Structure formats: structure tokens, C-alpha cells
Amino acid sequence: MHPALQGLLTIVIGVGGCVGYFYFSNVLLDRVIFPARGRDMGRNINRANMVRPWLFLFPAIFALGLYLAYPVAETLRLSLTDRAAGGAFVGLANYQQMMAEPKFWEALRNNFMWLLIVPAAATGFGLLAAQLTDRIRWGNLAKSLIFMPMAISFVGAGVIWKLVYEQRPVDVEQIGVLNAIYLALGGAEPQTWMTIPLWNSIFLMVVLVWIQTGFAMVILSAALRGIPEETVEAAIIDGAGPFQIFFKIKVPQIMGTIMVVWTTITLVVLKVFDIVFAMTNGQWETQVLANYMFDKLFSANDWGVGSASAMIIMLLVTPILAWNVYNARKEMR
Amino acid sequence: MFPTPIEKSSQGRQFAYKIALPIALILWLLPLIAVALTSVRSAGDITAGNYWGWPTSFNLIENYTAIFENTPIGKYILNSFKVTIPTVIGAVALSCMTGFALGVYKFRSNLLVFFMFVAGNFVPFQILMVPVRELTLDMGMYNTITGLALFHIAFQTGFCTLFMRNFIKAMPFALIEAARVEGVSEIKIFWYVVMPLMKPAIAALSVLIFTFIWNDYFWATVLTQGADTQPITAGLYSLNGQWVAAWHLVSAGSIVAAMPPVLMFFLMQRHFIAGLTLGAVK
Numbered sequence: 385m386h387p388a389l390q391g392l393l394t395i396v397i398g399v400g401g402c403v404g405y406f407y408f409s410n411v412l413l414d415r416v417i418f419p420a421r422g423r424d425m426g427r428n429i430n431r432a433n434m435v436r437p438w439l440f441l442f443p444a445i446f447a448l449g450l451y452l453a454y455p456v457a458e459t460l461r462l463s464l465t466d467r468a469a470g471g472a473f474v475g476l477a478n479y480q481q482m483m484a485e486p487k488f489w490e491a492l493r494n495n496f497m498w499l500l501i502v503p504a505a506a507t508g509f510g511l512l513a514a515q516l517t518d519r520i521r522w523g524n525l526a527k528s529l530i531f532m533p534m535a536i537s538f539v540g541a542g543v544i545w546k547l548v549y550e551q552r553p554v555d556v557e558q559i560g561v562l563n564a565i566y567l568a569l570g571g572a573e574p575q576t577w578m579t580i581p582l583w584n585s586i587f588l589m590v591v592l593v594w595i596q597t598g599f600a601m602v603i604l605s606a607a608l609r610g611i612p613e614e615t616v617e618a619a620i621i622d623g624a625g626p627f628q629i630f631f632k633i634k635v636p637q638i639m640g641t642i643m644v645v646w647t648t649i650t651l652v653v654l655k656v657f658d659i660v661f662a663m664t665n666g667q668w669e670t671q672v673l674a675n676y677m678f679d680k681l682f683s684a685n686d687w688g689v690g691s692a693s694a695m696i697i698m699l700l701v702t703p704i705l706a707w708n709v710y711n712a713r714k715e716m717r
Numbered sequence: 718m719f720p721t722p723i724e725k726s727s728q729g730r731q732f733a734y735k736i737a738l739p740i741a742l743i744l745w746l747l748p749l750i751a752v753a754l755t756s757v758r759s760a761g762d763i764t765a766g767n768y769w770g771w772p773t774s775f776n777l778i779e780n781y782t783a784i785f786e787n788t789p790i791g792k793y794i795l796n797s798f799k800v801t802i803p804t805v806i807g808a809v810a811l812s813c814m815t816g817f818a819l820g821v822y823k824f825r826s827n828l829l830v831f832f833m834f835v836a837g838n839f840v841p842f843q844i845l846m847v848p849v850r851e852l853t854l855d856m857g858m859y860n861t862i863t864g865l866a867l868f869h870i871a872f873q874t875g876f877c878t879l880f881m882r883n884f885i886k887a888m889p890f891a892l893i894e895a896a897r898v899e900g901v902s903e904i905k906i907f908w909y910v911v912m913p914l915m916k917p918a919i920a921a922l923s924v925l926i927f928t929f930i931w932n933d934y935f936w937a938t939v940l941t942q943g944a945d946t947q948p949i950t951a952g953l954y955s956l957n958g959q960w961v962a963a964w965h966l967v968s969a970g971s972i973v974a975a976m977p978p979v980l981m982f983f984l985m986q987r988h989f990i991a992g993l994t995l996g997a998v999k
Contacts, residue, residue, distance in 0.1 A: 398803060402810040410904045433822075436903060440818030441830060444811050444878060447871035452837050455848035462847060516738060526742055528986065532749070535982040536975045537932030539950045543957050543971045547755065547964060548748045561751050594748070599993065606994050655841050658934045662954055674843050687847060694844040705839040709832050 402443075409439045456698075463691035478688035488693065490669055491676040494585055495700075498656060498672065501586070503649040505593045507642060510600025514608055515630060517601075527605065531598035538595070542662030545591045549577040549663075562587075581669040588670060591659050596652060600645045607641035608634060647704050654700055673697050756780055756968035780969045788959075789944035790970060793952030797977075799862050800869065800948055801930045805923050807870035808877050812922070813915065815874070816881025817907055821893060831882065837875035842935060845872075850939055865940045865948075869930050877922055880995060884918040885911065921992030924985045928978040949974045 413435060418428035466474045482488050513530050517523035533541060550560035551574050563574040578584050611634055619633045635642070657674035664670045665679075673693055680690035743750070757777045784790050819831050849868060850859070858864030888911070896906045934950040941947045947955075953974045957967055982989055 398807055399810060402807075402814070406814060406907075407904060410902075414902070434824065437818040437822040437824050437827070440814045440822075444815040444834075444874045445830070447811070447874055448834075448837055450852070451849060451868055451871035452840060452845065452875070455845040455852070456840060458848035458851075459844050459846075516734075520734065520738065526738070528983070529742060529746060531990075532746075532979060532982070535928055535932075535978040537934060537950045537953075537978075539934045539954050540932075540971050540975050543953060543967060544748050544752050546957070547752060547968065550964070561747055594745075602990050602993055606990075651839065655843065657843070658950075662934075662957070674841075677843055677846075681847060691847060694841070694846070697841045698844050701839055701841050705836055708839060709835050712832065712835050713828075 405443065406440070410436070413439065459691045459694055462687050463695050465688065467687045474688070478692040482689045482692050485689075487671055487676060491671040491673045491693075492696075494669075494671060495654070495673050497585060498589055498592075498653045499650060502589050502592050502596070502653045503646050505589075506596035506649050507600050507604075507646050509593065509597040510602075510645065511604050511635075511642070513597065513601040514605035515634075518605060518608060527601065530601055533595045534598040536595070538592075538656075538658035539662050541591055541595055542659050545587075545594075546663055549587060551576045578664055579668045584664060584668055585670050588659055588663060591663075592653065592656060596649050600649065603641060603645050604638065607638040611637050647707070651701065651704060654697060673700075752968045752971060755964055756972055758965050776965070780965050781973070784956075784966055784970050784973065788952075788956055788970075790949070790952060790956070790973060792944050793947060793949040794973070794977075796862060796946060797931055797948035797950075800866050801927055803866045804869040804873065804930045805926045807866070808873040808926055809919055809922055811870065811874050812877030812881045813912070813919070814907075815878040816885050817911055819878065819882040820885030820888075821890075821911070834875050834878045834882075838879055842872070846935075846939055853940055860941050860943070860946050862941075862946055865936060865946070868936060868940065869933070873926055873929065877926065880922055880992075881915070881918060884915065884995065888914055917988070917991065918995070920985070921988045921995060924981060924989045925992040927981055928989075931978050 413432050418432040418435075422428075463478055464473060464475065466472050466477070513527075517526045517530075520526070536544070548561045549563075551563055560574075560577075562577060567574065577587055615633055615637065616629060619629050624633070655674055656672060657678065660670060660672050660675045661678065665675070673696060677690050677693040677697070680686050680693060684690075757780065759776045759779070815834075819827060819834075853859045853864045853868065856864070858867070892910055892914075893906055896910050901910070931948075932950060933948070934954065937948050937951040938954075941951070944952065953970055956970050
């Protein structure tokens with residue numbers, strides 16, 4: 385069959401399935417199981433209405449249970465067992481083994497560095513861009529352009545930045561943007577940027593900052609526009625300068641949004657994988673937890689340690705998760 | 718008017734603004750500009766070191782046809798569409814239903830289920846890798862597009878439900894009550910009252926999910942292998958490995974790979990930004 389036709393068929397079956405499931409299960413509930421007639425009419429209507437939400441929820445809960453809840457439990461189990469010994473329970477041995485590896489500590493250290501730098505830089509640049517572009521006529525165009533990297537995949541961005549960091553021998557013209565700039569500014573000889581420890585991690589972070597700044601800018605710019613004008617007006621009448629207005633009037637009023645943006649980017653950072661994988665694959669001391677885990681599972685084929693490191697990522701995410709659930713609850717009251 | 722338009726402020730500052738901003742913008746886009754320029758150069762230009770000067774010949778058509786002829790990039794792109802479109806439709810359809818249930822009905826475990834979805838949204842995907850891979854293998858769907866799409870639908874449903882539920886919750890509830898008083902059945906309320914009002918949310922969510930899935934690389938490597946099933950992100954990675962030195966081809970490839978989401982973004986910009994704002998702030 386022609387692939388386009390096949391795709392169309394899949395879509396029809398999928399959508400038809402959804403609508404069909406939804407329609408017929410409701411009909412079944414209302415007509416057959418709890419019919420709204422006869423002696424128990426009132427009670428049946430109430431019963432049907434109690435069951436109905438679960439009809440809507442069932443497909444999603446089933447899917448999430450299968451692909452989310454079960455795998456989390458399974459990974460926890462794997463991290464406590466030894467696959468080579470037929471899945472025997474080994475307690476915390478995998479964690480101990482992981483702690484003994486210098487690569488793990490390197491990954492953890494790098495992850496913390498990413499956590500410190502990337503959310504701060506992306507939020508800061510985003511705020512700056514939002515503030516500056518709000519005041520010019522071609523601001524919307526500038527915003528679109530700043531935002532564009534957000535639409536590019538991490539792997540694509542990794543490949544693009546690899547070209548930026550590319551290095552050629554001394555006597556040839558440099559094709560890497562960074563080396564070209566470095567030499568133009570009086571650098572002695574072209575550097576292989578990806579092999580200089582510490583700096584290479586920072587160069588990888590630049591890629592993520594480049595992608596996430598657009599996101600921060602869009603959200604923060606919406607928040608900045610929501611600030612009541614009277615507050616800014618009052619400050620100007622009182623003689624506040626532009627910096628005072630920005631830091632003492634505007635920023636405090638959008639603090640909530642800044643926190644949301646910060647945590648969202650923090651989550652992205654904790655899971656960062658594609659960029660490191662595509663650009664250095666954790667060589668030259670650029671390892672991060674997610675890539676360490678991938679390495680353990682696929683290259684070393686060590687499921688125990690790999691799962692243990694996945695649990696560490698989970699552990700790091702948990703405070704943010706709890707904070708978000710707490711916030712969602714507060715909002716509900 | 719606040720903020721004061723820059724045209725009304727002092728000469729010096731206006732000048733700084735007009736000069737500094739475009740320069741900053743060009744610096745910001747320099748990687749993209751470099752890639753775009755490289756993709757129209759000939760291989761000879763790059764090896765000869767004529768990189769920053771005017772290209773000796775514009776190889777736009779040659780380079781772009783070369784990647785389609787010499788590599789399976791067309792296949793990769795087709796696969797990307799095959800994974801992305803069903804996922805968008807499936808996840809949005811599912812989340813319309815769950816969002817409706819959580820937003821409209823008041824039942825005892827409503828909050829609990831909602832918080833489950835919130836929590837599920839934050840689970841790092843790495844933790845799912847091994848079990849999901851095993852599960853897909855057991856179901857006989859390893860290395861199939863269906864397997865990859867099914868997983869994406871399930872995983873995205875958490876975020877989508879959150880999004881839809883908040884959107885429905887913000888709708889005037891009186892509409893639904895009025896329909897109920899008129900004796901309209903629940904399914905008709907969903908279809909004729911709630912769904913039409915959800916159109917902007919559906920558009921925003923579709924654009925968001927489209928870019929998320931198109932740009933996914935992790936699950937593509939975990940659940941598929943080879944040019945017959947892998948999407949373009951994975952394709953780009955392996956092509957980059959194959960042509961280490963052929964930067965003009967790699968550049969053309971990465972531009973082709975980025976085209977659909979970037980086009981989507983420019984065409985549906987309003988929805989995209991509305992989606993991001995709704996999803997993040999709520």
C-alpha cells in the first residue's frame with residue numbers, strides 16, 4: 385500500500401477508535417448498565433455519573449500506567465538486582481559500585497555546574513531580551529529570530545555548534561566561527577575547544593542556553609506586559625531611573641514567572657542528554673548523569689549501575705516535582 | 718505610554734540601541750548563518766580555505782540534491798512524519814477526553830488523579846528507558862514506527878492532560894450547566910459545547926507536541942535502529958558520523974532536518990507562543 389494511504393488509514397483508525405470508544409462506552413453506560421428508566425431511575429443516573437469520569441480517564445490512565453508507572457517501579461527493582469546473577473537481589477551493591485567510579489562523580493559535578501549556570505544564564509538573557517525588544521518597532525521580528533533555535537532539535541543544534549567549534553590546522557583558514565573570532569582577536573593558534581576540560585563543558589552549556597533563552601524570553605515578555613502601568617508610572621514620577629524601574633519595580637512583580645521559567649529550564653538541564661551525546665559523548669571530562677546512564681546501559685551493558693544512576697536523576701528531580709505539586713494544590717484552594 | 722518608545726528617548730541612547738541590538742542579534746544567529754552559508758558552498762571552497770570570502774560557486778541545488786540522492790535522508794524525514802503526525806493526533810485526542818473529565822466532573826479522586834498527571838509530567842524520561850525497551854521488545858514492536866509512536870502518545874498524554882484540564886477549568890462553567898439543564902447528554906456536551914471552545918488550545922498543543930516529537934532523539938535511538946524506521950534526528954546523528962569532513966553536506970542535512978519545525982513555528986507562531994505560555998505559567 386502507498387505510505388500516504390497507509391498513514392491516512394492509521395489516522396482514521398486512531399481517531400475513529402477514540403471517538404468510537406468514547407461514544408459507545410457512554411451509550412453502554414446510559415442505556416444498558418444503568419438505564420435512566422424504571423424503578424431505580426434516580427439512583428441509576430447518579431451511578432452513571434459516578435462512573436462516567438473514569439470512562440474518559442481510562443485510556444490515559446492505562447497508557448500512563450503501562451509506560452510510566454510500571455517502568456519507574458521496574459527501574460527501581462533493576463537498580464537493586466544483579467542481572468548477570470539471574471536477577472538476584474543485591475541490595476545497594478550497584479549504588480556502592482557506582483559511587484566508587486570516578487566517572488560518576490565527574491558526571492555529578494558537571495551536572496551541578498550545568499544546574500548552576502544554564503538556568504541562570506538562560507533566564508537572565510531571556511529577561512534582557514524581553515525587556516530590550518519590547519521597546520522597539522521591529523521587536524516582534526527580533527523576538528521570532530531569538531526564539532528560532534527553540535524549534536531546532538538538540539541533536540541538530542549539537543551538529544550546528546560542532547561547526548562553530550570546528551578546528552583546522554594552523555596554516556589553513558579556520559571554518560569554525562569561534563576559532564575565526566579567536567584568531568581575529570589576536571589568539572596565537574587555533575584551539576580544539578572540545579578537548580579543553582572545564583571550558584568544553586561551558587561550550588556545551590552555551591548550546592543549551594542558546595536554545596532555552598527564546599523560551600525564557602517569550603514567557604517573561606508576556607509577564608512583563610502584564611505589569612500594571614500605574615506602578616511604572618508612579619516610579620517615574622518619583623524620579624526612578626531605568627535600572628531602578630527594571631530591578632525594583634518590574635522584576636519583583638514577575639518573580640513568580642521567573643521562578644516557573646527557572647524550574648522549567650532546571651528540569652531540562654537535569655535530563656540533558658542529546659547535546660553531550662552528539663558533541664563529545666562524555667569524553668574529555670564533559671560527562672553528565674544522563675549520558676553516563678546511557679553509556680552504562682548500552683555500551684557497558686550494566687543494567688544495575690545504569691538503573692542506579694537513573695534513580696539518582698529521579699532523586700534530583702523530586703524536589704522540583706514536589707514543589708510543583710505543592711504549588712498546583714495551593715492554586716486550587 | 719509605557720514603556721516609552723525608544724524613538725522618544727535621548728539621542729545617545731537611541732544610537733546605542735540602534736547599533737547594539739542588531740549586532741547582538743547577529744551574534745546570536747551567527748551559528749545559523751554559518752551553517753546556512755556552509756550549506757551552499759562547494760567542497761572545494763571549504764578545503765581550499767575560502768570559507769569567509771565570496772563562494773566561487775553557489776552549490777545550493779547541488780548540495781541539497783546530493784544529500785537526498787546519496788543518503789537515505791528522504792526516508793528519515795518520511796519516518797519522522799509517520800511518527801509525529803499520529804502522535805500529535807493520538808495525544809491530543811486522548812487529552813481532550815481526560816482534560817474534560819478532570820476539568821468538568823467533580824468526583825472523589827479527581828485531585829489525586831490530577832496530581833498523578835502533574836507528577837508524571839516531571840518524571841525524567843531516562844528512568845523509563847530499560848523497562849520501556851523491554852516492554853516494546855516483548856510486544857514485538859521494537860524497531861517499528863508503531864512502537865515508537867505508541868510510546869510517545871502515552872508519554873505526552875501527561876503533559877497534554879495538564880494543559881487541557883487547565884484550559885477547560887478556565888472556561889465558563891455556566892455553559893455546561895445550561896446545557897445540562899436543557900437535558901443535553903454528556904457526550905453531546907463534550908462534542909458540541911466544550912470541543913468548539915477548545916479549538917485554540919488544540920491548535921497550540923498540536924504545534925507544541927509536533928516540535929517535541931519531531932526533535933526527540935533519545936527515544937528514537939532507544940526504540941529503533943536503521944534507516945527504515947529511525948526519524949530524522951537519529952538520521953542526522955549517523956550522517957554526521959559518516960561525513961566527518963563534508964561540512965557542506967552536514968550543514969545542508971541539518972537545515973533540511975530543522976525545516977519542518979521551524980516552518981511550523983513561523984506559520985503558527987501565535988499558537989506556539991500561546992501554548993508555551995499556557996503550559997508554563999498555569
